[in-house]
Amino acid sequence: MKFRLIEVFKAMMECGTVxxxxxxxxxxxxxxxxxxxxxxxxxxxxxxxxxxxRLVPTSEAQALIGSxxxxxxGVIELKEAARDVRDMxxxxxxxxxxxSFAQTLMADxxxxxxxxxxxxxxxxHAQTSPRVIDWTADGQADIGISMILAPRPGVHVEALGSLVGVCALPIGHALAANKVIRAEDLHGQPxxxxAEIDGARSRVEAVFDRQAIDRDISLTTPQSAxxxxxxxxxxxxxxxxxxxxxxxxxxxVAIRPFLPTVSFEVYMYHPANKVPSQLNERFVRQFRTWFKGYRATARDTVTPLLSQISASHTDSPRKRRK
Structure with missing residues (x-):
């Protein structure tokens, strides 16, 4: 039945005359x-x-009015839903x-x-970085955010930018008095x-390996939380x-800037075999802009401090532990 005929019947029942x-x-x-x-x-x-x-509704018409x-x-709601989908x-x-990303920046x-x-x-959803890529490639997720770059069939990947590494210490730790923590400060520290599963470990390990700094690696975990x-x-x-x-x-917990700088790269994954909806495209577009703004704010606060401390360190080098 055409929607127009439903409108005609409804108008006739409500208005009473042709x-x-x-x-x-x-x-x-x-x-x-x-x-x-x-x-x-x-x-x-x-x-x-x-x-x-005049035309008078029959008992059959009265019986049909509810339906x-x-x-x-239902048709009105369908039209409204279609308009909402069209307008995202x-x-x-x-x-x-x-x-860590799901619980912080993406949640925000x-x-x-x-x-x-x-x-x-x-x-x-929160998953390890490899699982993020699996979910996206399989079409279980429309958008995936991972801390590792692992191109594979079934996904498109784009680099969003990087996050800066910081040092977390117990609040009463002796090093918590420092404005910045340098790699050599952590020599011999628990x-x-x-865990290597998210690719972050190799970037951190490289910093200490370059300076031959030994730490007491007593615990490992795949999650920053x-x-x-x-x-x-x-x-x-x-x-x-x-x-x-x-x-x-x-x-x-005390959070301090860390030198030398460690970058945690962030990548966005998209299913290669799935046409993104307009809503998907709007989400991605706005998130790119939002993340860029977040990084700009972080650079305005964290990066100048690190640069200032790094320059000071170069001018007046401290003695390293023997």
């Missing part, structure tokens, strides 16, 4: 009468009878990110994005290392990215 119903639909009376006849023929029911010069109202509301105000996205952005688009549903929990309990120190550091309990 003239008033035709006027409400902005059509002529002959057109109104013709469409009422078409509706009755299609349903094979007599819906209106002539009484005293017609529900059908009318409705839809669903599945986003998967490495745990998703909260902001959904506040601006109340009818949108976003499923945010060290909580990130776990590393912070261990630091808070005095188990050692850790090098994590600046976003993960925002999860620290600052009553128990």
């Amino acid at each position: 003239t008033a119903a035709a006027h409400s639909l902005k059509i002529s009376q002959p057109a109104m009468t013709k469409q009422l006849t078409q509706l009755q023929n299609e349903l094979n029911l007599v819906l209106f009878e002539q009484r005293g010069g 017609i109202d529900r059908a009318w509301r 105000r409705r839809g669903r996205l599945t986003v998967v990110a490495s745990p 952005f998703v909260a902001q994005f959904t506040r601006e688009s109340s009818k949108i549903t976003i499923a945010l 060290f909580i290392s990130l 776990v590393a912070l929990a261990l630091v808070a309990r005095g188990a050692g120190v850790a090098i994590i990215d600046e976003a993960a550091a925002t999860m620290a309990d600052l009553t128990r």
